[in-house]
Amino acid sequence: MTESKYTYCIVDSTDEDRETLGTGIDEEPVSVLVQDGIGAVVNDCPSEAYDTDDRAQAEMWVKQHNRTIERAADALGTPLPMTFDTIFEDEASLRTFLTEHRSQIRNRLNVLAGxxxxxxxxxxxxxxxxxxxxxxxxxxxxxxxxxxxxxxxxxxxxxxxxxxxxxxxxxxxxxxxxxxxxxxxxxxxxxxxxxxxxxxxxxxxxxxxxxxxxxxxxxxxxxxxxxxxxxxxxxxxxxxxxxxxxxxxxxxxxx
CATH class of the missing domain: 3.30.70.260 (ACT domain)
Incomplete structure (x- = not known):
């Protein structure tokens, strides 16, 4: 089964890092998927959105989301954060997104750097x-x-x-x-x-x-x-x- 990609943020990166960013939501291992010098900080996830009536669970997910972005920022520089519960259907759709928005993403990364x-x-x-x-x-x-x-x-x-x-x-x-x-x-x-x-x-x-x-x-x-x-x-x-x-x-x- 093809895994969907939960996406935390976008960073300036040329290396697909699977070691330094720890775990994200539900303790899933976090990695960097790179497309043309732009990295997406992601983990594999089910296709369903993270939706719950359990307030404590929802707050935990949001904290895990934000902490993952903070770790990515510390390791890789200023990120472009994605909203909580941003999920791409599969790796191909995420790569397409990064390619189609490459100019805009690169511009914002350059403006926000430092x-x-x-x-x-x-x-x-x-x-x-x-x-x-x-x-x-x-x-x-x-x-x-x-x-x-x-x-x-x-x-x-x-x-x-x-x-x-x-x-x-x-x-x-x-x-x-x-x-x-x-x-x-x-x-x-x-x-x-x-x-x-x-x-x-x-x-x-x-x-x-x-x-x-x-x-x-x-x-x-x-x-x-x-x-x-x-x-x-x-x-x-x-x-x-x-x-x-x-x-x-x-x-x-x-x-």
Whole structure:
């Protein structure tokens, strides 16, 4: 029976290594399948997707997936990670995928080589944020309860509009300052829920070359020193956010 290929990541490699990467999901031996100077970190697997209602089992599989990518990165350099449960029907389909996407894969491997990813979240205290606009007058004093209710709703909507406008202004101020000191930056979705640190005005993933982090730290320190502003800085990680899409030629999942 032809074995399917569970694929963890793609790396720059010319050697089919079956020794140094240990085991992956369900303790299957991991190897590197090489096609035209591009390696896929894989193990043999059944054709069915790794799907379970057992939460503990699912978490274990994901941990094994991520740890295998980490080992591959340590041994072979910056990888292009594949999503959990990426399975190719057989070795031939995986080789076809690598050949058809060779130019795109090679480009991303070259761009991401020697880089790390950092996360940035910037929060602003809501009182400070809304100090930047004139408060709406309170006209409820002589109103009956019905009119007071509608006035209150009107003020709440006005406050929401002002919050959105001030958030956009802060984003437009901070984003270019950060962009100027990183290799690439990717805007991420803002946290719309409540947070003790205030209103989330910017969330981004940043790609930074090894040894070039000082510029980003300096800019974030300057922003963090502003009144009512809190910067959350995380990383480094392998640059997963900057891999891009490599197509959907897998049996169960694309990237």
């Amino acid at each position: 880089t790390e990813e950092y996360g940035v979240r910037i929060y602003c205290d809501e009182d400070v944020l809304l100090e930047e606009t004139e408060p709406a007058p309170d006209s409820t004093g002589a109103r009956d309860s019905g009119m007071a209710y509608f006035d209150q709703k009107k003020r709440e909507k006005q406050r929401q509009r002002e919050r959105a406008e001030r958030t956009k202004e802060r984003f437009q101020t901070y984003f270019p300052r950060i962009e100027a000191v990183v290799d690439e930056i990717m805007e991420e979705e803002l946290d719309r829920g409540g947070d003790d640190r205030g209103q989330n005005v910017l969330t981004a993933s940043c790609l930074v070359a090894d040894g070039e982090i000082d510029g980003l730290k300096r800019v974030l320190s300057e922003i963090d020193d502003e009144p009512g502003v809190d910067v959350v800085f995380t990383g480094p990680w392998h640059p997963y956010s900057f891999v891009g899409s490599l197509g959907t030629a897998t049996k169960n999942h694309g990237t």
